[in-house]
Amino acid sequence: MAGRIHIVGSGAIGKALAVCLLNAGKDAVLVRTSVDGEPDKTETIRLNLPYNGRLFANVTIKTFSSLDMAHGIFIVCSKSFVNEMIALKLTNFALNAPVILLQNGLNVERAFVNKGFTQLYRCVLMVTSQFEGESELRFRPVAACPIGIVAGNEDLSAHMVEHLHTSWFPFRCEDQINKFVWQKVIINCIFNSICPLLETDNGVFHREPAAMQIADRIIKECVDVSVHSGIELNIKDVRAAFLLVSRAADGQIISTLQDIRNKRPTEMESLNLEVAAIAHSGGLENKVNITRTLGELTALKSILNR
Structure with a gap:
């Protein structure tokens, strides 16, 4: 699967994922959920990995208003208490696009199911990330993050895993999500x-x-x-x-x-x-x-x- 990867949520997990994907040569952008209507900007983010490894990336940060007619994959990395707002925003252009919820919690998919998203997936976070500065993160992978189907098909799920997987932030398919x-x-x-x-x-x-x-x-x-x-x-x-x-x-x-x-x-x-x-x-x-x-x-x- 080709296409831009939109990472919805510019917190510690979203920024870490963006850095890993960009270093793997993927087309990835961050989408802020706390503001809308601001111009796009670029932020240089450093990821501090285990054993003194480091990754850098210049990450483009957008808002929902600049995603008109957007195509590709949408990875929701924000906190689950804003899912109602995010689902409402994404119905404008992503109702039939692949949406992966990279979040903690039970029933966090409810808002998206209720709005009729047709390609909806759950992913379980198996990494930790915390800010060490405004644009610097301490990132630790624990295991590959499993992705499974809420609404969609197995072939697309496998393609998404292949598209998202990196050695720094790994993913895998899971049929018992x-x-x-x-x-x-x-x-x-x-x-x-x-x-x-x-x-x-x-x-x-x-x-x-x-x-x-x-x-x-x-x-x-x-x-x-x-x-x-x-x-x-x-x-x-x-x-x-x-x-x-x-x-x-x-x-x-x-x-x-x-x-x-x-x-x-x-x-x-x-x-x-x-x-x-x-x-x-x-x-x-x-x-x-x-x-x-x-x-x-x-x-x-x-x-x-x-």
Whole structure:
């Protein structure tokens, strides 16, 4: 598949993806979601990789108003709480274009499904990225990011993976994407609540047994909800995947803590609180007390900090 890659969301993940794609010779641009109508601009972005590697790229940054009659792939890397707005904007020119949601959370595709997008895909983030300066990022890949179908076809999914994959920011096809979505949601329910509340980095769980004990309780709660929802997960597998991320992201600050510090909203609604809502609808509301409470505390901390 050829065509321009539009990366919707100019945060730490979107900018890292743009740098990797441009260094691989792809035609990629960033699209800002926070403003519209401004002229296009170019930003030189540096990506600091593991083992002292570095990538640089001059990235074109556009707004929705400059995407009239745009063609190609659309990768949504923004926070999920703006999906209603993004889906509305993209209906003007991308209703039948491939749209990949590179986001954390459960049911983040709902706004796009409701608006009738015909080529819609979910991707599970298996990388970490944080700003070290205005145009400098610390980027750590953990594993290849799986892409699966919400609405579309397998051949197009495979072409997109081939088009997007780089050695720095890898992708792969996945035919059981909902299983991986749930597993990553459970991992994020832990990182995105405990790390902001403790004001610490992602590596705390493999360093501190007491932190891992709390994580184990969340894993148990969330796996019970996933199984009740028809997604068969294994506690040992989720725990192993979680610790893999904790070790690979040692020293990295989770996005929710970055958001709180920068007085921005968090994604708790699509993480802990969405798991709690699903549990409530299935009669399991008393089975997710820790997951729900930590999510509520994190959301409250975000509100109070603003």
